[in-house]
Amino acid sequence: MATSDPVRSAPTSGSSPGAGTSQHGAGTPRLSRTTMGPFELAFFVVAAAGPLLVVAGFAPLAFLIGGIGAPGAQLVAALVLLLFAVGFTRMALRIRNPGAFYSYIGRSLGRPMGGGAAFLALGAYSAIAIGQLGAFGAFSSGTVARLTGVDVPWPLFSLLAVTIVAVLGHRRISLSAKVLGIALLAEVTILLVLAVPVLIQGGPEGFSFGAFNPSAVFAGGGTGAMFAIVFGAFIGFESTAIYAEETRDPARTVPRATYLAIGFLGIFYTFMAWIAVVAFGESQVVAEASANPTELFFIATEQYVGHGATVVMEILLITSAFASTLAFHNTASRYLFTLGREGLLPQRLAGVHPKHGSPYLASGFQAALAVVVAGLFVLAGADPYLGLFLLMVGPGILAVIVLQALCAVAIVVFFRRHAGDHGMSPWATTVAPLVSLVGLAVATWLVVANFELLSGRTDWVNVLLVGLLPLAFGVGVVVTATIRRRDPERYRSLTQTQIY
Numbered sequence: 001m002a003t004s005d006p007v008r009s010a011p012t013s014g015s016s017p018g019a020g021t022s023q024h025g026a027g028t029p030r031l032s033r034t035t036m037g038p039f040e041l042a043f044f045v046v047a048a049a050g051p052l053l054v055v056a057g058f059a060p061l062a063f064l065i066g067g068i069g070a071p072g073a074q075l076v077a078a079l080v081l082l083l084f085a086v087g088f089t090r091m092a093l094r095i096r097n098p099g100a101f102y103s104y105i106g107r108s109l110g111r112p113m114g115g116g117a118a119f120l121a122l123g124a125y126s127a128i129a130i131g132q133l134g135a136f137g138a139f140s141s142g143t144v145a146r147l148t149g150v151d152v153p154w155p156l157f158s159l160l161a162v163t164i165v166a167v168l169g170h171r172r173i174s175l176s177a178k179v180l181g182i183a184l185l186a187e188v189t190i191l192l193v194l195a196v197p198v199l200i201q202g203g204p205e206g207f208s209f210g211a212f213n214p215s216a217v218f219a220g221g222g223t224g225a226m227f228a229i230v231f232g233a234f235i236g237f238e239s240t241a242i243y244a245e246e247t248r249d250p251a252r253t254v255p256r257a258t259y260l261a262i263g264f265l266g267i268f269y270t271f272m273a274w275i276a277v278v279a280f281g282e283s284q285v286v287a288e289a290s291a292n293p294t295e296l297f298f299i300a301t302e303q304y305v306g307h308g309a310t311v312v313m314e315i316l317l318i319t320s321a322f323a324s325t326l327a328f329h330n331t332a333s334r335y336l337f338t339l340g341r342e343g344l345l346p347q348r349l350a351g352v353h354p355k356h357g358s359p360y361l362a363s364g365f366q367a368a369l370a371v372v373v374a375g376l377f378v379l380a381g382a383d384p385y386l387g388l389f390l391l392m393v394g395p396g397i398l399a400v401i402v403l404q405a406l407c408a409v410a411i412v413v414f415f416r417r418h419a420g421d422h423g424m425s426p427w428a429t430t431v432a433p434l435v436s437l438v439g440l441a442v443a444t445w446l447v448v449a450n451f452e453l454l455s456g457r458t459d460w461v462n463v464l465l466v467g468l469l470p471l472a473f474g475v476g477v478v479v480t481a482t483i484r485r486r487d488p489e490r491y492r493s494l495t496q497t498q499i500y
Helices: 038-049 051-094 101-109 112-149 153-170 173-201 214-218 223-232 237-246 251-281 285-291 296-304 306-341 358-380 386-419 427-448 462-488 487-493
Strands: none
Touching: 038 173, 038 237, 038 251, 038 306, 051 173, 051 214, 051 223, 051 285, 051 296, 051 306, 051 386, 051 427, 051 462, 101 112, 101 153, 101 306, 101 386, 112 153, 112 306, 112 358, 112 462, 153 173, 153 223, 153 285, 153 296, 153 306, 153 358, 153 386, 173 251, 173 296, 223 386, 223 427, 237 251, 237 306, 251 285, 251 296, 285 296, 285 306, 296 306, 358 386, 386 427, 386 462, 427 462, 462 487
16 A cells, blocks of 8 residues: 655656656656566675675684684574575565564554664664775775885775765666676685685594584573574675665565575574584684784684785775675665654655666765764774774674564564464464574573673663653654654554565
């Protein structure tokens, strides 16, 4: 059902169905439908996770904190999220609104809850996109200095990144998909270049699978903190539903891309963490990770492949950070667009480019916001990684896990309310979501309890950052309640838009 809101972007006479100005019902702006299928969409969301950044940056920390069971922990996290995806993809088939968390939670738990979820999700994706600029600036500045001896300030690299991101965000989504696909293939290739000789040579202690023993995964003193890290490594896969409007055959593309993304990330993260165990030996990998937490995979690459491959890995770490920045920028832009179209934010944000069919106004706003926020960190003299990156990405990761848990509740409620009307099994609509809810609730508690690992701080700043989550959710609830009081007709249309 189309919303009854006023027209937000005027249609162009004679526009083709693929143009950004095509409408679904009177007054509902549409983004450009592209030829993106499940593999292209999966590439898109996997690139958001930054596989090389996760493997080189997060996996060593998981070893350091949780011990030898890090590979097994990656596998456990993947299984929990696969269970979540079972119900999540079923909701995507029934509620064809690219608002994802906003629409699923709102249609099931009530519009005010949906409004709260919308603002929390928008804040999370926007913060992560901005924070990634810090990682890109830090990696770029450090690598250029090491390779050329030229000291270029990190803000210049971050400004370059946000400029390129803004240009790509202005164009049709298929262009960004191509850029992200190339970056992802390069990241995976360099890590497999490390994996092959490790598998051939067998490592100093040969092949060992003790990292998957339940006693190694769950019995370590830092188990809780380790799971806080590994769950954060999967953030981004849920954005498949956000891009549904711009894909080919969304009803098929979104579920397949979701499973492909989680499956690939789960297998790849687990495999590469196990490769580290083999490369250094089960008895030594934790000590090596403790001594060199940021260099573990670079040391392994230097030892098994050579210096040239290490240099390539350093460069690709930069492209990994850029790919993640671009992917989360596009996700945040589409949330801005969707909430503008729904009327929860200014309707101007729902403007669609007449040629490229992109949410160009929302993208421009997100890029401008990134420049302002990053500029404030620069003026404060903050470190690009410890400041801009960790302080922005940490609460964003926690917010997405909270939203996944809320969405799991919404899935169960929605299908119980429509029992007998959906033709889906109890496994898909009740059992899998409830099991995933338990895992996600535990993950939420673990992240909050070990939040200093994500923020890099041990003081009052953690309380402030965690406190921003209920604040953002509360703002969304208040905005929704205000709409209910002032414009009941528009309130009734919230979450009801069916775009694909």
